[in-house]
Amino acid sequence: MRRVIAAALSAVVFAAGLSGCSILSSPVELLKAPAAGSEQEAILRAVSELLPNGAKLTVPLKHGEKIGAISQADLDGDGVKEAIALYKQETNQFQLGLLILKKQPDGRWTRMAEQVELGSEFDYMDILDLTGTGTRDILVGWSGGKQITKSLSVYRLQQGQLKLLDSQAYTELAVDQLDADAIPDIVLFRADRTKDLPTVSLYRLQDNRLIAVDSMPLDGLANILVQVQAGKASDTVRGVFVDAQVGAHSGSTMLLLLDNGRLRLASLTGDQSSPILLNAYTATSRDVDGDGIIEIDLLKPAPGTDHLSLAAIPWIHEWSKWNPGKGLTPVQENYYDYGSGFGIQLPATWKGKYTLRKLGDEKEGSLELAYWTDATRLTPELMTIAWVPKDKWEDRQMAWSKQKRQVVALGERADKKFAALLPPTPDLPETIKAGYKEMREETKNPASWFQFLPAKQTPGKETDK
Known part of the structure; x- marks a missing residue:
């Protein structure tokens, strides 16, 4: 593995953008699953020395639930937990170490074992029973940077020595229990620029080797892997969500399931012949409603904006749950303005009955929420979100007062203030008056x-010894 990363690092000649891991603000963040009080202090003191x-x-960029800069686990089966610390050399920015x-x-x-490798950051770490025998192994994803193939290594503590069982190269990974056998499944993605399609493989630890028990090419609609994560796809099914970039800016989302020991794509469209969800831009899946199930993000242009350029369209984020055999079931709609730094969650009762109009830029502008029906071109304003430089706030308030708008302050960030503007009730045709009134009631708060x-964070943080 050392030769692989060393060669890759030489090839890019210390390419820019090689980031470290994240700065930890307190000793509590350093130690996961610790003993209380003096035991925690003793571990921290010993590691420091x-x-x-x-x-x-x-701290690794991706890690198991009980993994921190310092973790604890019984690695040799004697009933006493060892301490496992991850470190990076400040004097040599491409040297990483694992200390037991x-x-x-x-x-x-006291020091029991140590593993030192070339790399710029820990991409992944966990401590798992990969065989169902009770023996716990250390999985480490060593990374030399974003443009360099990573290496997943599996280590086992034997007779006081840390033994490397096997390593596999990967671009992205997901480790999870995807079926009911209680043995973690290792899913490795490899994107080879010399080939058209990235591949995904399922690995199991067999006879102390990482063996690929299944493999499949990903669709050509996954040029660049943006995010890979494992989690709940439904109340009873776990899967691997793959969000990718397609071409210059478009995106795709795939859901990989494990079915009778084989990887397969679940249909996100309701049609198994075309199971992949496509978006105008890259979008990433996440648990947006906090129920533990990962939702999939579908970007929809606000109604009546099809004539605008892609960059000018206000995009509605329709979050949906995967529904086995039926595709996606929408659960929530949001709008995000990443440039101005805010988002809104739309009421469920508004679905299909509103549109958005955006004016200005990230320094000063507004987002108008307007009533919409397909049957009429009337789009009366329901509410507007405005963001204004602080030095222009009083002038804008005077203008809003003259327009008889109700102003609700929403807060401030950096040099801007944000407010919701509620317009006077307009004169409307009887055909839409009742519908407008119902929606307007929901703008009171x-x-x-x-x-x-x-704020967008740089991946990874570090803390000094």
């Missing part, structure tokens, strides 16, 4: 719709 000079504790500490009968923590989007 045994780290090489110039080393920084680091053993607790002695007198309470001291606009703050409940509104949220600031989190």
